[in-house]
Amino acid sequence: xxxxxxxxxxxxRAPTMADVAKVAGVSHQTVSRVLSNHPNVxxxxxxxxxxxxxxxxxxxxxxxxxxxxxxTLTLGVVACNPTLFGPASTLFGLEEAARDEGYMAxxxxxxxYTAKALEEAIDHLSDWGVEGIVVIVPHRExxxxxxxxxxxxxxxxxxxxxxxxxxxxxxxQELGARLVTGHLLNAGHRTVWHVAGPPDxxxxxxxxxxxxxxxxxxxxxxxxxxxxxxxxxxxxRAGQELAGRVAAGGARRGSSGVTxxxxxxxxxALGVLRAFREAGLSVPGQVAIAGxxxxxxxxxxxPPLTTVRQDFAAVGQASxxxxxxxxxxxxxxxxxxxxxxxERVVIxxxxxxxxxxxxx
Numbered sequence: 628x629x630x631x632x633x634x635x636x637x638x639x640r641a642p643t644m645a646d647v648a649k650v651a652g653v654s655h656q657t658v659s660r661v662l663s664n665h666p667n668v669x670x671x672x673x674x675x676x677x678x679x680x681x682x683x684x685x686x687x688x689x690x691x692x693x694x695x696x697x698x699t700l701t702l703g704v705v706a707c708n709p710t711l712f713g714p715a716s717t718l719f720g721l722e723e724a725a726r727d728e729g730y731m732a733x734x735x736x737x738x739x740y741t742a743k744a745l746e747e748a749i750d751h752l753s754d755w756g757v758e759g760i761v762v763i764v765p766h767r768e769x770x771x772x773x774x775x776x777x778x779x780x781x782x783x784x785x786x787x788x789x790x791x792x793x794x795x796x797x798x799x800q801e802l803g804a805r806l807v808t809g810h811l812l813n814a815g816h817r818t819v820w821h822v823a824g825p826p827d828x829x830x831x832x833x834x835x836x837x838x839x840x841x842x843x844x845x846x847x848x849x850x851x852x853x854x855x856x857x858x859x860x861x862x863x864r865a866g867q868e869l870a871g872r873v874a875a876g877g878a879r880r881g882s883s884g885v886t887x888x889x890x891x892x893x894x895x896a897l898g899v900l901r902a903f904r905e906a907g908l909s910v911p912g913q914v915a916i917a918g919x920x921x922x923x924x925x926x927x928x929x930p931p932l933t934t935v936r937q938d939f940a941a942v943g944q945a946s947x948x949x950x951x952x953x954x955x956x957x958x959x960x961x962x963x964x965x966x967x968x969x970e971r972v973v974i975x976x977x978x979x980x981x982x983x984x985x986x987x
Contacts, residue, residue, distance in 0.1 A: 642683040651679040702950060703752035703760035704734040705745065707769065711857055712894065712922050713830070713937070714763060717785055720943025721761055727944070728951050733757060740769035746776055753779055759950045761785060764795075766828045781953040783946050786829060794953065796946045796972045800830045803935040803976035804837025807889050807917045810933070810978060812845050814915060814985055816887035821852040822865045822899060824891040834891050834919065855895045862895030866902025873908060886914055887984070893918035893925045893934055900928060900983075915984040926981060933984035936977045945972040 644662075648655045653672060660668050661676040668676075679685075702725050708714050718734060725732040733755055735748040745762075752760055759780050764770055764787035773784070774791055784795035811819045821838050824831030835852060842849045853868060855861030872885045890896035896918035903910055910916055910930055918925065921936035949970060 642685045644685070646683055647676065647679045647685050650683060651675045699756040699758060700729060701731045701733055701755065701757050702947070703749075703755070703757035704732055704763070705737065705748045705752070705760060706734060706763045707737045707740050707765060709736045712892070712920055713939075714765060716937075716939040717763055717942055720939040720941075721785075721946060722943075723940070724943035724947040728947055730758075730947070730951070740764075740766070740772050742772040742775045745769070745772045749776065749778070759783070759954055761946050761950060762787075764791075765830065766825070768827060770829070781950060783950045783953075785942060785946050792969050794949050794970045796942055796949065796974065798937045798942060798974045798976055800833035800976075801837035801840075803919060803937070803978075804834040804889070805841045806976070806978040807919070807933070807935055808838045808841040809845075810980065811887040811889065811915055811917060811984060812841070812847065814887070816915065818842060818847045818850060819887045819889050820850045820869060820885055822862060822869075822888065822890040822895055823852045823854050824895075825856050826854065831891055838889055855891070855898075857892055857894060859894050859898035859901075862890060862898025863902050864898070865890075865895070866899035867906075869899070869914075870902055870906035870908060873914065874906065888914060888916050890916065890918045893920045893922045893928075893932060896932055896934075896983075897924075897928060900932075904929075911982065911984055917984045921979050925979075928983065930983045931981035933981045934979050936979050938974055938976070941974050945974065 644655055644658050648658045651658065651672075653676060657668065657672060658676055661673050704718060704721050706714055706718050709718055722732040722734070733752060735751055737744050737748060749760065757780070759782065761783045762769075762773060763785045764773060770787060770791060773787075773793075778793075782793055784791060784793050786797045787793070787795045808819050819838065819842065821835065823835050826832065838852075839849055853865040855865055869885050869888060888899060890899055896916060899916060900910060903914060903916075908914055915933075917933040917935075919935045921934045925932040925934050949972065
């Protein structure tokens with residue numbers, strides 16, 4: 628075997644700071660100053676070091692940097708049910724916002740929120756050296772679990788229902804439900820039926836509250852809500868029940884029968900639409916439908932779905948900004964501070980009107 632073949636067959640060693648210093652013709656300390664953006668480096672020297680870094684493909688060792696600076700520039704995220712559109716979009720928004728702030732995000736996803744699972748997730752992130760965490764708190768079980776823990780670093784919650792003395796960011800779910808329910812009432816419907824999300828979810832609870840109070844304030848009948856689990860299948864089954872009510876004779880405009888339905892998320896609304904289509908009901912001719920979330924596919928439903936849009940990018944930016952502000956201010960554990968001292972940000976949703984609720 629030739630010497631060339633033997634050489635190329637060996638694993639290539641990653642370049643070190645010493646290699647950069649040798650190629651640039653400077654000291655190890657000068658390379659360190661350039662990497663730390665120290666002002667006391669001549670422009671020509673800085674250019675030589677940067678050129679050597681690019682030539683060698685040098686990447687700074689983040690673990691070594693952490694030992695020197697005591698900063699890892701890493702934030703943790705704890706999430707549950709990341710396969711659902713809302714939690715998945717929130718997680719993406721958080722990761723993107725962290726990068727924009729110069730941090731990396733390390734996420735732990737849980738099947739279920741329990742005190743033990745949440746504590747293990749936080750311990751795991753602590754072992755990885757995160758400087759603070761964002762916890763997506765979608766339902767009451769998660770709130771109760773988080774309330775039991777001693778938090779070793781700054782914490783920000785997302786959709787925590789504002790029931791914890793911890794800084795948090797949320798979308799005004801109640802306002803979103805009011806917007807869509809009011810829209811359907813203003814279209815001439817005497818009442819609006821509701822397919823709700825799981826009752827232990829804070830978002831579902833707030834949407835039910837906004838829907839019910841809007842009907843009550845309008846003097847409209849409040850029908851019993853049907854309960855789903857966020858999936859199209861549960862929406863389909865609810866749609867079959869509603870279609871049966873229509874067939875039983877309550878679908879005339881001007882009556883208090885089923886002429887309008889607010890569905891707590893777009894995926895369940897897809898199931899309702901299919902059930903109505905199979906029953907021969909026209910949308911919005913006989914029954915108007917609206918959803919919540921504005922998933923990317925909503926405008927391609929048949930007919931395009933009226934829905935409520937949540938700004939997940941804004942949620943991510945506000946959450947990471949709150950956390951970074953606490954870090955820069957030397958904030959302590961997430962339980963510090965009284966209820967009145969806690970900063971909270973509420974993002975307003977927006978109603979998106981399409982053909983499923985009105986003849987545009």
